[in-house]
Amino acid sequence: MFRLTVVILILLSIHTEQAIGGSFFIYNQVRHGSPMKVHCKSKNNDMGWHVRKYGGVYKVGFSDNIFGTTLFWCNIWQGPRLEHFQVIVAFESRQYHDDNAWIRWSVRGDGIYQSINGATPWKFKYSWDNNLSKIGGS
Template identity: 40%
Template structure:
């Protein structure tokens, strides 16, 4: 019974930490960064969501500020952020993709995931490799 009480106490700390952002077992924050690399003064719309969070639509002008947000992985695993990037007149050309998926074992990643929208697709780089690679075309 004593072990069950200890387990429930630690579990409650984890849950309270997830709700209020004060998780005592948290690792490094993960950052998602988006940049508008579209030509000819085209704006980019970025809208990211997770199961529990809607980051809202952000509009990035060409050559303007980047959009980024940071978060901690869920202690129990399963953190997923999907994003929709849209361009063109009335933002009719768009691509939805999983921008971050917590790895197996529920271990936090930390680090930065950088996405750059260009005319021919969406590119990704991280601070480890420092090179862009095309992930998606505009479908």
């Protein structure tokens, strides 16, 4: 029994070392004086509620799970009275081909934009007020 436990622990540690990391950043670029409220979650993690002033950024860094299926979604509110709302898929392991992908989200008055690894230009992805269909495609 002891040998089996040791073998399992060794295999788990080797596989865990292969786990990849990721991160996403959500920038408040709405307009001066307009706060942004963010609440991000995954299946296993609730990142809590966060408020950022104009120019502020909310960052989440993590290690992908061993199955490569990490998924984070975020509820985002913006506006002087936080009257505009949208749910976004902030990070999905299966969508990105880079082992250490980092995704930038720009929260603006006309919608939410995405840039992958800082190399892609900002692309419009979501409109406001919980229109759950993506505008900018995948």
